[in-house]
Amino acid sequence: MRNLAILALLPFALAAAPPKKLTPTDLVSAAPAAAWRTIAAEDLLVMTLEGGGRVVIQLAPAFAPVHVANIRKFAGANYWQGAAVYRVQDNYVAQWGINEAKRALSVGAVANPPAEYVRSARGLAITPLGSPDPYARSVGFWSGWPVALYKDGTASMTHCYGAVGVGRDLHPDTGTGGELYAIIGHATRQLDRNIAVVGRVVSGIEQLSALPRGSEAMGFYKEGFVAKPIVGMTLASALPPAQRPAFQYMDTASASFARYLRLRKNRNDDFYRVAAGGVDLCNVQVPVRPTPGR
Amino acid sequence: MRNLAILALLPFALAAAPPKKLTPTDLVSAAPAAAWRTIAAEDLLVMTLEGGGRVVIQLAPAFAPVHVANIRKFAGANYWQGAAVYRVQDNYVAQWGINEAKRALSVGAVANPPAEYVRSARGLAITPLGSPDPYARSVGFWSGWPVALYKDGTASMTHCYGAVGVGRDLHPDTGTGGELYAIIGHATRQLDRNIAVVGRVVSGIEQLSALPRGSEAMGFYKEGFVAKPIVGMTLASALPPAQRPAFQYMDTASASFARYLRLRKNRNDDFYRVAAGGVDLCNVQVPVRPTPGR
Numbered sequence: 001m002r003n004l005a006i007l008a009l010l011p012f013a014l015a016a017a018p019p020k021k022l023t024p025t026d027l028v029s030a031a032p033a034a035a036w037r038t039i040a041a042e043d044l045l046v047m048t049l050e051g052g053g054r055v056v057i058q059l060a061p062a063f064a065p066v067h068v069a070n071i072r073k074f075a076g077a078n079y080w081q082g083a084a085v086y087r088v089q090d091n092y093v094a095q096w097g098i099n100e101a102k103r104a105l106s107v108g109a110v111a112n113p114p115a116e117y118v119r120s121a122r123g124l125a126i127t128p129l130g131s132p133d134p135y136a137r138s139v140g141f142w143s144g145w146p147v148a149l150y151k152d153g154t155a156s157m158t159h160c161y162g163a164v165g166v167g168r169d170l171h172p173d174t175g176t177g178g179e180l181y182a183i184i185g186h187a188t189r190q191l192d193r194n195i196a197v198v199g200r201v202v203s204g205i206e207q208l209s210a211l212p213r214g215s216e217a218m219g220f221y222k223e224g225f226v227a228k229p230i231v232g233m234t235l236a237s238a239l240p241p242a243q244r245p246a247f248q249y250m251d252t253a254s255a256s257f258a259r260y261l262r263l264r265k266n267r268n269d270d271f272y273r274v275a276a277g278g279v280d281l282c283n284v285q286v287p288v289r290p291t292p293g294r
Numbered sequence: 295m296r297n298l299a300i301l302a303l304l305p306f307a308l309a310a311a312p313p314k315k316l317t318p319t320d321l322v323s324a325a326p327a328a329a330w331r332t333i334a335a336e337d338l339l340v341m342t343l344e345g346g347g348r349v350v351i352q353l354a355p356a357f358a359p360v361h362v363a364n365i366r367k368f369a370g371a372n373y374w375q376g377a378a379v380y381r382v383q384d385n386y387v388a389q390w391g392i393n394e395a396k397r398a399l400s401v402g403a404v405a406n407p408p409a410e411y412v413r414s415a416r417g418l419a420i421t422p423l424g425s426p427d428p429y430a431r432s433v434g435f436w437s438g439w440p441v442a443l444y445k446d447g448t449a450s451m452t453h454c455y456g457a458v459g460v461g462r463d464l465h466p467d468t469g470t471g472g473e474l475y476a477i478i479g480h481a482t483r484q485l486d487r488n489i490a491v492v493g494r495v496v497s498g499i500e501q502l503s504a505l506p507r508g509s510e511a512m513g514f515y516k517e518g519f520v521a522k523p524i525v526g527m528t529l530a531s532a533l534p535p536a537q538r539p540a541f542q543y544m545d546t547a548s549a550s551f552a553r554y555l556r557l558r559k560n561r562n563d564d565f566y567r568v569a570a571g572g573v574d575l576c577n578v579q580v581p582v583r584p585t586p587g588r
Binding site: 090160186188190212267 | 382384385409411425426427428429454455456464465479480481482483484486487488499500503504505506507558561564565566567568570571572573574576577
């Protein structure tokens, strides 16, 4: 009789047990296949470093079409072969590439692209962050990108960790895209609307963020110091299918992302005592994963 | 006559030339001696790494007095000799130290410090940031620290780049201070009010941020992998005067800091096309410098 009573009570006991509190990682793992979008191979720029390290960058043609077209031309012409990372400034940027106007023109690149620092916000269906932002009228997510919206009806990409932008000289120079940088520290949002952001690192950021910091002003390496030569940069679409990296980002309009965003604002798993109730744009980190089964 | 006319015009021409637009670095260099506060040697924790690298941490006894007292005891007893950095997670933390309850007690440390995650905001004269914050009712600066203020009348330190906190297990454990971490990526403000922040790195953060990332889950190093052994950690006050590091921070109640903060919100030197009009707390970076003439 006792045993039966215990058995009878079991389902009730199970129901009463507090549900395991989920972490953002739990939510990402549980997201259904429909919540993921595959990144086109033409939008993946693959940097190979000496020793085999790989940095994969997702390009953002919707925000900087002329710069991205230049970058695709550079990649196709093997423009970056033998380039190097020449600047690593702590809590700021790792920067690399080649700035040779003549060579850029010879591969068909546009020498003076327009200032693709903002675009019209019209037609962009934004998933709002729902927390205040110090830099813009509002911020949110569009097609997997963290973006900012301004009073004048424009929208910009944002300098979150891993964002990739185009090195340039002083205004009104915009850079060709031959020199690029990645953010390796706290978001430098003051650069938003002042520089062309062309994408973000989706894999291998540690190949850049763990490089030795430059000893010279602004983190430049001393003349002759080479931390890690770049073997080349190519589009994933130009690689043999077996060598192509393939990634997906979480659809920022999906129910899975809404749940993920809510949890980023309200971490409540066992480690947390107080949930913040808000989050800043660059601390959300849109989930990216290798395409399953490849 | 011509020459005279030109000479006569010169002062006017000089007056009409646009003044050089200052960068934050220009402002910091121009700040008078009165705008700087020297950090007490008892508040500087010096980590020496194999090979001679040095990380200097400013302690925050006003926010975590029991944890800081523990840390001073650990430093005095050479508790950390032979410890190592055992975790480096990209865009998150570098973590190091020793967690041995018995040894901690033997040096007189408090085994279970209170949860010094917040303190009363009463009496803290805050220089407000003046930009919205997603995590707290308001944020600003107190005695050189970026702090957050909450609806319930409490204040906390904030997890900006370089912040140093106390590693702990799950709630209600608070850690002894024997294991520490430094933020090496975008600010992880969700940790504010959930962990004891005991200070910040004022020099040598690149000794931690450029370490190889750990290959295991959460950035832990593989068993047996040692990136950089810790020779020891000691208070600056325990070092011979000639070897003592000495640093100053900019008084966050000074007119110099007010100008600096304004410029952090409105970068307008030649590189910038649009000034943001705001800034987030962790992108302000309270200026710190080696004490001049030492």
